Amino acid sequence: ADNCGVGQATFADVVDDDDPCAVVITRTWSLVDNCGNAAEDQVQIITIRDNIAPTFTRPVDITIYTDANCDYDVDVEFTGDVTDEADNCSTGIEATYVDATPVALEGCEGGYTIERTWSLADNCGNAAEDQVQIITIRDNMVPIVITKNITVSLEEDGTLTIDDDAVDDGSYDNCTAQENLIFSLSKTYFTCDDIGENPVILTVTDLCGNFAADTAIVTITVPTVTSVYVSADAARYMDEVTLYAEIESYCGIVDLEGTVEFFLDGVSIGSAPAYPIPYGEEGYPDKLRASLLYQISVIPKNNYETDPWHVTAEFVPITAYYEESTSDEAELFIYPREATPFSATVGFYTGPIYAWTTTPASSTGTVTLSATIVDANVPVGDVRGAVISFYYINTDGSRTPIPSAQNLPVGLVDQLDGTVGTASADVQLNLGNQLSADYMVGIEIKGGYINDPESPESQAQITIYKQTAGGRINGAAELVNTVNTNGQIKGAIGQTTEVSFDVTYNKKGRNPHGRVTIVIWSWYDANGLLDNTLHKYIITSNAINATVVNQPEQGHAYFSSKANLKEEIDGQTISVQGNSVLQMWLFDENNDGGPNGLLGIQYDRQEGGIWYSNNWNGTKTVMEQIAGTPDYAAGIVQVSADGSKSTEEIVIQEEMETETESQFIVFPNPASDKATFRFVPQTDTRARLELYSVNGALLQTLFEGNVKAGEVYEMVYQPEVRVTGMVLYRLILDQRVINGKLQIQR
Secondary structure (H helix, E strand, O other): OOOOOEOOOEEEEEEEOOOOOEEEEEEEEEOEEOOOOEOOOEEEEEEEEOOOOOEOOOOOOEEEEOOOOOOOOOOHHHHOOOOOOEOOOOOOOOOEEEEOOOEEOOOOOOOEEEEEEEEOEOOOOOEOOOEEEEEEEEOOOOOEOOEOOEEEEOOOOOOEEOOOOOOEOOOEOOOOOHHHOEEEEOOOEEOHHHOEEEEEEEEEEOOOOOEEEEEEEEEEEEOEEEEEEEOOOEEEOOOEEEEEEEEEEOOOOOOOOEEEEEEEOOEEEEEEEEEEOOOOOOOOOOOEEEEEEEEOOOOOOOOOOOOOEEEEEEEEEOOOOEOOEEOOOEEEEEEOEEOEEOOOOOOOEOOOOEEEEOOOOOOEEEEEEEEEEEOOOOOOOOHHHEEEEEEEEOOOOOEEEOHHHOOEEOEEOOOOOOOEEEEEEEEEEEOOOOOEEEEEEEEEEEEOEEOOOOOHHHEEEEEEEOOOOOOEEEEEEEEEOOOOOEOOOOOOOOOEEEEEEEEEEOOOOOOEEEEEEEEEEEEEOOOOOEEEEEEEEEEEEEEEEEEEEOOOOOOEEEEEEEEEEEEEEOOEEEEEEEEEEEEEEEEOOOOOOOOOOEEEEEEEOOOOOEEEEOOEOOOOEOOEEOOOOOOEEEEEEEEEOOOOOOOOOOEOOHHHHOOOOOEEEEEOOOEOOOEEEEEEOOOOEEEEEEEEOOOOOEEEEEEEEEEOOOOOEEEEEOOOOOOOEEEEEEEEEOOEEEEEEEEEOO
């Protein structure tokens, strides 16, 4: 207003926009009248503010899934982000969020829900209303199913229920713990109708409802039950007993087949098939039975009356899916058999009842103790189950074991007859200073057989005499083998056994020397088994035990030595056994080699029994005539008191003529192709015989070993090449050395 009139007021603004949310405008108003009079300026303050909230849209609710490790990621990359933030004033604003604590998802192990609250404010602090997004986390991975095939047995009632996880072999899940997995099997109940392989399906479900399945094989087998029985609680060695086993199963015996193996103290003794028990017998129709007729071949135990053998049976089915089974034990007492002498009048002892010292100067003699036993029981057995021991019977009736004649094996005389067998051993008997001495010897039988060692038939008296100086036995024969030949290599009937021998005493009548050679043709091999080969066996004597002439009666003679057995095959000789006992009994009625000569030959086995006898009477070897009958070709046996007519030249070293400590001879000397060395030690010692060339080189150690007093030791030297010249020998007997020369002449 103005007294004279006014014009229009004007203004001028000054804007302060340092704070975009509060812009201040300072407006100065001016007014001038028409006369140029100006009113006082007035200032108006104008403040401009933003009070409008921004806008946005939250991401939609979403479900995400765990990975193989049951881990998850809720980053906005996977759950969604706000993309439409808007404001009237502000630009570049971003919505933010805050996640609440995850809440486990019910019914889904490893699952959760998360509430995500989204917020947005503009630059002036105007905030939009919060929005909530629901994020669901779930497991959608199926479990890994791992199955195994199993074999299980039906129970006694013929059924079986297995657990749902029976075929599980470690199935697992990414989120659900293994113990919380849910197993479901397509078949858990089995019966006898399910014998064999059954495919089943295992379904594994985790706690989020995810599931997977796989197939396994459940093999159903049927247990069997075996019981064993023996026809007798007790039996003798070599008796026959019936062992039988009865078998049943949890599903009956329809189509069930198999065999039963029987055991005695854990050792198999045979087997038999199992058959259904027939109608009308106990056990029908539910059982099988297997029977074995067993001839007892085990040796009775030492305490056989209180220590039984234990019988068990093992059933092995042929029918598939039936199980093996082993029985409980059944007891069987096994007793020894009663041994019988071949002759009640002769008794068990069948060896020589006379013996002589090795030499006239010796006080000891070697006797071959021998016993023959017979199994007269019913049924018959095999006497090789026996062992025989010899004893000295003392004057007070007590017994002293003979060390070298204990637990001797019994061997068969005839390999086809197990009822007769023999055992033998060489024993040294000592005269002392007497001309003769009596020994009472007892026999005890153990193992599969027994005897009464106190009975008269188990005892025998043996008399040993001082040897008479001098004498000679010699002869040769071709014996035609008859049915009386016997032994493991008994002569082939109709073939001949060639015998040649010449044994004589040295010039002083002290020591016997010489040789015995026997050639046997046999259809039996060295094991006593018949084959289709005619075998040639050669027996040669070596160390002479005794040569007795004109004793116990005029014209009678006895020879005993160690001997070697060889078989000749394609021109080559193969050793069968060495140092077994060879015995010969001879009779020359007039000491002239006349037509009535008798000869008996027996060659013993070290394992018991005999290799060969020319005339076995069932108990022992007896002499038989060698000439003048249709069964025999020409032959002679000569027994003479004069031993100076040896067919072999014998050179006794001069230094040995007066030797009393040890007798040592070499013959023949000079030699053409071979020479024999013989010595008789006077004490038990160790000996070594060495041969040297004339320049001192060792050619051969002909013998080395322990030797016994009074025994004769004989070795044959045969040069490997044809040479002429001299060989030096040296015999070492303990501390004594005997040297000499052997001349070789071709």
